[in-house]
Amino acid sequence: MGQKPTKIRWVLGFFLFVLGFVAYMDRVNLSVAGPMIMKEFGFDKVRFGMVQTLFFFGYAIMQIPGGMIAEYFGARKAMTLAISWWSAFTLFTATSSNFLTFGIVRALFGVGEGPLYPGGSVLVRNWFNEKERGTANSFILAGSFVGPVLAPAITVAVITTFGWKAIFYIFGGIGILVALGWWLIARDHPKDHPLVNQAELAIIMEGKNASEPAKKEMAPWRNFIGSVQFWAIGIQYFVADYIMYVYLSWLPIYLMEAQKFSLKEMGVAAAFPWLALAITTLSSGYFSDRLIAKGVAVNRIRTSFGAIGLVISSITLYLAAGSSNPITTVIWLTLSLGALGFTFSSSWASCNDLGQKFTGTISGWMNLCGNLGGVVAPTLTAIIAVRYGWQWAISATAFIGILGVCAWFFVRPDRPLVVTPSQKSRVA
16 A cells, blocks of 8 residues: 655645735735724825835835745745744834834835745745646635735724724734744745655655756846746736735725725625635636646646636726626626636746746746736826726726736746756657
8 A cells, every 4th residue: 555645735835825814914904994094194095005005115126036035045934034024014004103104114014025925936836746736826825815805804893992003913913923833834845844755745746857946046037038928927917916906905995985885884895805806716726727637738727717817807897887886886896806816826827837946036026017016006096086086996997907918818838938958858
């Protein structure tokens, strides 16, 4: 009887879910607490949008460095440092007292979160084979999207009981504990984990070069910059993240201002789009892996899921902008954000396909582009809403999706950006 494989890789996958959950709870708490903060400190929509934009600025500039650090020093160290850093600045958010301090703290909070997703992508590359990466990548994404599902209700309950500062103290402390847990349970490579047996290691190493992790190299940027795929994967993610960050930054306030929801009603309604996104992210990752295991081409799965997600998201978001019924509006918004789960899952899995051993760099680049969308989305959406109304602001977000759909036509996940010697021999 053969040895039964251990399941440590899936334990780490679940821990990635927890990391994504905590990270996005910490992000969305500011948005939910926004009306109270704006009132207390006299911020208008544009100034509050700028505070949120500063987070995305700090977050964006750390994407490529975060990916390269995770590649060179290992995901365990990079991600432990990231979790500890952003949790500290989550605590500091509660001590902010004016526009300047809010801006500085949230920018540094963004710097701390920067290495998380590129580091997670490196970990997935090391711990999962090609047939499992769609599911594995969906764990951290799904955790990220469950955060905003629970954040409105939890944050509203804490704020109404203890005030808006309490939520930042609570989750800052939780983050410190999570960082400690990650350091204790994670390892950069499965061969270094004391609980991984040989049967599980054989599954993980299927289709990989066993000596590859030992060699540390800097990414070949000249090859990347000259690749159409490199730019296309970044452009489509700029669009996907732009749409998502409009939700993250403004959904609670939009529901209260434009749809006349009360604070408690908003806490419930704002959860539905994020719940849909979490479900589709997990399910699309699982089904893409199943289809690939059955022999469907990787390129066909990744590009189809990526483009279709943006098509559905843009159409339903436009319908939400034109809806006059609050319940119908929430339904369209839920379908729109939920559809992005197909795009997000395909995007991160494609980084593993395209980047190979430079997955951290490629995922960092893609997430940098995505979070440039985060830099633009909060403030631009606020400006459009103030000048022309919420309907124009939501409609403009929907039309941006067209650019992302076009970009997917230039992505070929079956053609890595750097071809290894083993791949060359297979082609030959």
